[in-house]
Amino acid sequence: MIFKGLNKYLSFSALIILGLTATLLISLPAISQPANITLRDLAQEQNFHIGAAVSIKALRNDPTYREVLAREFNMVTPENVMKFKPIHPERDRYDFTAANEIVTFAKAHQMQIRGHTLVWHRSLPDWLTETEWTREELMEILRRHIFTVISHYRGDIYAWDVVNEAVGCKDSLRKTIWQQGIGSDYVELAFRWAHEADPQALLFYNDYDGEGLGEKSDAIYSLVKDLLAKDVPIHGVGLQMHKSIKNPPKPEDVATNIKRLGELGLEVHITEMDVQIHNGTGTQEERLVKQAKVYQDILGVCLKAPNCTAFVTWGFTDKFTWIPRAFGQPDFPLIFDKSYRPKPAYQALVEVLSTANH
Ligand code: G3I
Numbered sequence: 001m002i003f004k005g006l007n008k009y010l011s012f013s014a015l016i017i018l019g020l021t022a023t024l025l026i027s028l029p030a031i032s033q034p035a036n037i038t039l040r041d042l043a044q045e046q047n048f049h050i051g052a053a054v055s056i057k058a059l060r061n062d063p064t065y066r067e068v069l070a071r072e073f074n075m076v077t078p079e080n081v082m083k084f085k086p087i088h089p090e091r092d093r094y095d096f097t098a099a100n101e102i103v104t105f106a107k108a109h110q111m112q113i114r115g116h117t118l119v120w121h122r123s124l125p126d127w128l129t130e131t132e133w134t135r136e137e138l139m140e141i142l143r144r145h146i147f148t149v150i151s152h153y154r155g156d157i158y159a160w161d162v163v164n165e166a167v168g169c170k171d172s173l174r175k176t177i178w179q180q181g182i183g184s185d186y187v188e189l190a191f192r193w194a195h196e197a198d199p200q201a202l203l204f205y206n207d208y209d210g211e212g213l214g215e216k217s218d219a220i221y222s223l224v225k226d227l228l229a230k231d232v233p234i235h236g237v238g239l240q241m242h243k244s245i246k247n248p249p250k251p252e253d254v255a256t257n258i259k260r261l262g263e264l265g266l267e268v269h270i271t272e273m274d275v276q277i278h279n280g281t282g283t284q285e286e287r288l289v290k291q292a293k294v295y296q297d298i299l300g301v302c303l304k305a306p307n308c309t310a311f312v313t314w315g316f317t318d319k320f321t322w323i324p325r326a327f328g329q330p331d332f333p334l335i336f337d338k339s340y341r342p343k344p345a346y347q348a349l350v351e352v353l354s355t356a357n358h
Pocket of ligand 1: 079080083122123164208240272322
């Protein structure tokens, strides 16, 4: 009798527990994780850096963003907050608040940091662009900027994008405030100052559209070769890799380019990869499969090259990406969807990392 009562009680409790579990499962956000494999674990096994650019807005406001970022990546690049304008808003004032938040997050989760970027012609404050400077004044401004920012993070930054997008279309430097105000030696000076400020940090030249073979990658190649010939402290080249399924890079050309940079003794990082799909053809599903292939090819090429040591995407969720705003239409260029569900591109990266031997 007692057992019969107990049985009834137990089956009633079991029903309640089952019900509660079901409710809990249904109300959980859709972050399904296949077989508990993460990109980060797989990259760690290969002694490889897998990273993502970080939006400060998302990091501050979205707990799932923080969770997925720390779970999947072992490297971060601040997407905007280390650029000249946000970090040096007035001539005699620096604002490290936002950049510090990303650095603190990365250190708390044992992630490496790529500093981005010290010398660029965009994201410059008005105080800098709206005044006529002499060569000496501009050199002093740039030297102090580089020294102050690098020194603030000395020991914390694994690699700096010291100079960003300096090469123009032809084999010459882009006409920027730096090139016109200082002269073409601003590139070499920037690397020398950066090295003085943190001799441990790896120093990179970073650019877009120079990933494969062609006029621009030849120009980047000559630039870094000349710098090395002058004993300028430069350790690597960042291949940004902003691509689309319509114009995917040729993997064999990227491999050849990485190899020739390696022969100069330089490392390569894939620094800003994303793959637009709005201008492609086919259904949404077909486009996502094409997108996955582009990611897969580039990570595959990188992992096969001993001097390609990091693969960083420009964001990781379609919820936060610069593409729709810049191109004026919806797009889905990253490896997680807006609800943080892994896309075919994510699965493709898992596959390449699982079978790689870096
Ligand atoms: O932070 C201000 C905010 O205060 C203001 O209210 C708002 C109004 O528009 O603008 C905000 O700043 C924007 C910033 O992104 C942060 O969202 C800038 O206007 C906008 O120009 C800026 O765009 C960034 C762009 O670089 C220029 O700095 C993109 O997010 C960023 O993804 C993009 O990244 C570059 C890499 O650094 C270099 N390689 C190419 C890549 C894509 O362009």
